Amino acid sequence: YRLADLFGVSYAGHAGEADPAKCDTTYWKMGNLDPAEKVKFGLDPDTFKHYIHRDVKPVKSLGTYAVSAGKEAMLPGVAAGAACEYDMPLGYDRVKPGSAEVLAKFANGDPALTVNRVGKGLCYFWTPLYPALSHTTSEWDVYPNILDFWPNVRELLAGMVKGGLANQKAALPVELSGVSKEVEVTVRQQAGRNRCMIHLLDYDQKSDSVKGANLIVRPPAGKTVKRMFHPDTGAEVAFTAVEGGVAAKLRDFSIHDMVVAEWQ
Template sequence: LWTELNQSHIPTDVIWTETLPPEKLGRYRVLILSAARIIPEMEAMLLSDWVEKGGTLIDTGTTSLYNEGGELQDNYSLSKLFGVNYVAHAGEADPAKNDTSCWKNGGPSTLDYEFGLNPVKFRDVIHRDIKPVKSLKEYSLLENATTFMPVPEVGARCEYDMPLGYDKVEPVTAEVIAKFYNGDPAITVNKVGKGLCFMWTPMHPALSHTSSDWEMHPNKLDFWPNAREMLQGMVLGGLKHQGAKLPVETDNLPTEVEITVRSQPEHNRTIVHVLNYDTRQDKVDEYSLTINVPDGKQVARVFYPDTETEINFVAEEGSVAMGLRSFEIHDMIVVQWK
């Protein structure tokens, strides 16, 4: 999921809910819980309150499905927040229709992945050198998805490795916006107070990719069509629901370039880092950025800190647009507010 977000140029932080006070969580507009199987009661209350106040929560399969003792429950701890009830673990259990490979620590280098919720298997590492054939089925976006997700387009299909499993759910207050080939919900969305909660039922939706010949380099995975865009759509849809945008937007940077945004309120400035992970390219060509101006701020100047060179920008309503220089590996842009 981290790589999907990076390739979509969505600035992302990793945070731990166990040590997350409400005031820190309040700085974020979108939160993703990836297979967070155990959600203690205090964290569940914190998350529910945050969504009620306007946050957007995105969950993947099995999130909050286990109790604090690691035991499988009949329903999610966050079922009211999700707006669905858990029914069963679903997917492809027939070995004859399974060509998904994995390896185990200390075990054979390659073996067939076993369908099910055996906790021992949660440590299995899925092979992605060769794309499965028999294991794959699709889910697709419904027409009502456009209300909540600006991308991808209605009817967009995404392949999923079915032996990895998904949560078969029964909607209660949530709306189904994507379905598997068999009609089971693949994505639901629930309105909670001022916020939204997306339930992405696959257990491992980001494993919809194939390795490249240089996969060990960060930020380089070849995602199957619409796998990355599904997550991008939920994030952008959650921001739109709040009347917000990403802090930085671009439409002409390669997917291998990561964008990181860091605020320095003590200096009244924001720093944008761009980092090129593509070791096969000598440089990243000139590109453009749009920086969305926070409420109550105005841009005093934009510059490169290494040379103190001013960057020309065009002020638009609520944002500034600029063309930026080429770079090899890393570059920084400083936005000074007034």
């Protein structure tokens, strides 16, 4: 790698599942009406133009990599042994660690996730070529709004984000808990008005309502939250002080809700 010093690893080749008998991952090409074909292992540039089918989760193609013990500081919230599923015919980079620390390994011992200290920061290196393809779609949408990620994939990415923030003694400006992973949080900050708007959107089609949502808001350094409210009704949201911000228990809602937090 040209950025080997940053990654803390050196490239040792392309790896994955090359046996067609152990592959049930299929693809299609834009504008091609031919039946779906099996993914071909390798680094042929034409392969990158394919659209991987994700309506149905593969079975033969699946492999796993697991988080090593004693890595909680670098991956907060991710337990040792947590296993992530990956579509092995899509391939991964086989790497040789230098200054990097291995956080997760494939079943054959190859690193799946490493971290390297660079200056005051951390550089995480995820060796699967397409970790974001570890999901199943909603089966009928051409461009689905929601992706059902396989076990621990989202959680591992969240652990990297939290690990990087913790290394800088920082935290997310907004955190939501007490709800399912199908609830999406979007935050828009209006700097000139000293406030942020927090949107909660429930993508779970089987959910009648979202209950028990707990919200933490951390304003910019040196600021203090003075008010939280629901803009549709003007109803105040009660909150209590916590380290770095405030915490609030939100009302029950169906599909969408919004909270505004103002600071001074």
